[in-house]
Amino acid sequence: xxxxxxxxxxxxxxxxxxxxxxxxxxxxxxxxxxxxxxxxxxxxxxxxxxxxxxxxxxxxxxxxxxxxxxxxxxxxxxxxxxxxxxxxxxxxxxxxxxxxxxxxxxxxxxxxxxxxxxxxxxxxxxxxxxxxxxxxxxxxxxxxxxxxxxxxxxxxxxxxxxxxxxxxxxxxxxxxxxxxxxxxxxxxxxxxxxxxxxxxxxxxxxxxxxxxxxxxxxxxxxxxxxxxxxxxxxxxxxxxxxxxxxxxxxxxxxxxxxxxxxxxxxxxxxxxxxxxxxxxxxxxxxxxxxxxxxxxxxxxxxxxxxxxxxxxxxxxxxxxxxxxxxxxxxxxxxxxxxxxxxxxxxxxxxxxxxxxxxxxxxxxxxxxxxxxxxxxxxxxxxxxxxxxxxxxxxxxxxxxxxxxxxxxxxxxxxxxxxxxxxxxxxxxxxxxxxxxxxxxxxxxxxxxxxxxxxxxxxxxxxxx
Numbered sequence: 001x002x003x004x005x006x007x008x009x010x011x012x013x014x015x016x017x018x019x020x021x022x023x024x025x026x027x028x029x030x031x032x033x034x035x036x037x038x039x040x041x042x043x044x045x046x047x048x049x050x051x052x053x054x055x056x057x058x059x060x061x062x063x064x065x066x067x068x069x070x071x072x073x074x075x076x077x078x079x080x081x082x083x084x085x086x087x088x089x090x091x092x093x094x095x096x097x098x099x100x101x102x103x104x105x106x107x108x109x110x111x112x113x114x115x116x117x118x119x120x121x122x123x124x125x126x127x128x129x130x131x132x133x134x135x136x137x138x139x140x141x142x143x144x145x146x147x148x149x150x151x152x153x154x155x156x157x158x159x160x161x162x163x164x165x166x167x168x169x170x171x172x173x174x175x176x177x178x179x180x181x182x183x184x185x186x187x188x189x190x191x192x193x194x195x196x197x198x199x200x201x202x203x204x205x206x207x208x209x210x211x212x213x214x215x216x217x218x219x220x221x222x223x224x225x226x227x228x229x230x231x232x233x234x235x236x237x238x239x240x241x242x243x244x245x246x247x248x249x250x251x252x253x254x255x256x257x258x259x260x261x262x263x264x265x266x267x268x269x270x271x272x273x274x275x276x277x278x279x280x281x282x283x284x285x286x287x288x289x290x291x292x293x294x295x296x297x298x299x300x301x302x303x304x305x306x307x308x309x310x311x312x313x314x315x316x317x318x319x320x321x322x323x324x325x326x327x328x329x330x331x332x333x334x335x336x337x338x339x340x341x342x343x344x345x346x347x348x349x350x351x352x353x354x355x356x357x358x359x360x361x362x363x364x365x366x367x368x369x370x371x372x373x374x375x376x377x378x379x380x381x382x383x384x385x386x387x388x389x390x391x392x393x394x395x396x397x398x399x400x401x402x403x404x405x406x407x408x409x410x411x412x413x414x415x416x417x418x419x420x421x422x423x424x425x426x427x428x429x430x431x432x433x434x435x436x437x438x439x440x441x442x443x444x445x446x447x448x449x450x451x452x453x454x455x456x457x458x459x460x461x462x463x464x
Contacts, residue, residue, distance in 0.1 A: 093111070
């Protein structure tokens with residue numbers, strides 16, 4: 001199914017705005033974010049906004065810098081024993097969601113973006129393993145009402161390169177494989193590149209079943225329209241032609257756990273006259289003729305989807321399509337960057353796009369960077385989430401120091417956390433990126449992962 005164009009596809013130009021982050025720890029940082037920030041918080045408590053929490057305080061333990069009054073607990077680290085006794089905590093902590101459980105408990109479902117050469121693979125468990133040669137998957141932590149860890153177990157195994165995903169309205173997690181490797185590649189015994197559903201409370205209820213109708217490609221993140229169950233999907237392809245933005249129309253919308261196995265229709269977004277989103281450079285640019293084109297071969301049985309023939313009008317691509325979330329009546333998705341030297345049509349340091357299904361309208365609402373110093377923040381936004389208590393949190397994935405940033409509806413940008421675990425050398429320090437930022441159902445705790453060394457933090461404090 002595709003939608004007919006309604007208005008001219010020429011972008012309407014709106015006013016832009018610049019806000020500057022004044023402090024980052026003890027040093028001043030020059031960072032530019034422009035755009036209509038109020039749109040990012042539509043329909044949420046985050047719309048009231050605030051001015052941040054002050055400068056970051058160096059952590060004497062060298063793990064995580066936070067503003068004064070905040071504190072963290074390490075919930076889990078790679079290499080430690082899983083409480084279930086199934087093996088060790090796997091490496092490469094990535095996307096994550098905090099799902100509400102019974103009796104005030106929280107189920108934290110965490111991706112492990114492991115490839116064939118993973119340091120610590122997700123242990124294989126009977127009934128939860130898709131491909132015994134896959135090293136990726138998910139683990140699930142169960143926390144009590146005070147945030148103490150009650151259990152930690154394998155939630156799905158035998159998958160590959162589980163990067164991001166997203167929660168569903170029926171309280172499960174969709175984990176996404178960021179690979180297109182087929183059986184016989186890297187030792188795999190099955191094709192990869194799928195989405196899998198994970199029940200954090202009872203993983204055996206969902207098992208290890210690929211949701212093949214949702215497409216086989218380099219998946220990144222998803223967001224579900226809670227009104228009709230349509231699933232939006234981003235693709236982080238590593239080479240030209242870059243990834244697409246998809247929607248999946250399920251046969252059984254909002255049918256609860258397992259309903260996505262019933263199949264559906266996969267479509268890709270076409271913005272007429274815009275073959276590459278990187279060419280749109282000004283915030284506020286609006287396109288009212290967004291079309292959705294059926295994917296010829298969702299299984300990519302012969303050709304990767306982004307190479308397939310979408311007709312004489314082509315299809316719209318974008319480099320580094322990453323974070324994706326639902327807010328108000330719209331879906332937002334992130335392009336972390338675009339580099340013309342790597343094949344993009346133009347350069348940028350990060351974009352946030354808003355798609356309004358009811359109006360079939362696409363808007364560029366935020367543009368990131370550039371920063372003035374590679375040691376300071378301001379480039380390559382990645383995972384992104386709405387804070388239950390107010391605000392937007394963005395994980396940085398660029399060079400130099402790595403931060404979690406908060407953004408208010410007025411465009412104020414402030415540092416929320418800085419990673420201190422140096423994985424480089426004395427001459428060339430390096431810090432692992434942040435990923436999987438998410439909030440507890442009651443909004444009182446922010447959970448976030450350090451990718452390397454794999455570490456899961458719980459952050460509490462005087463949230464506004």
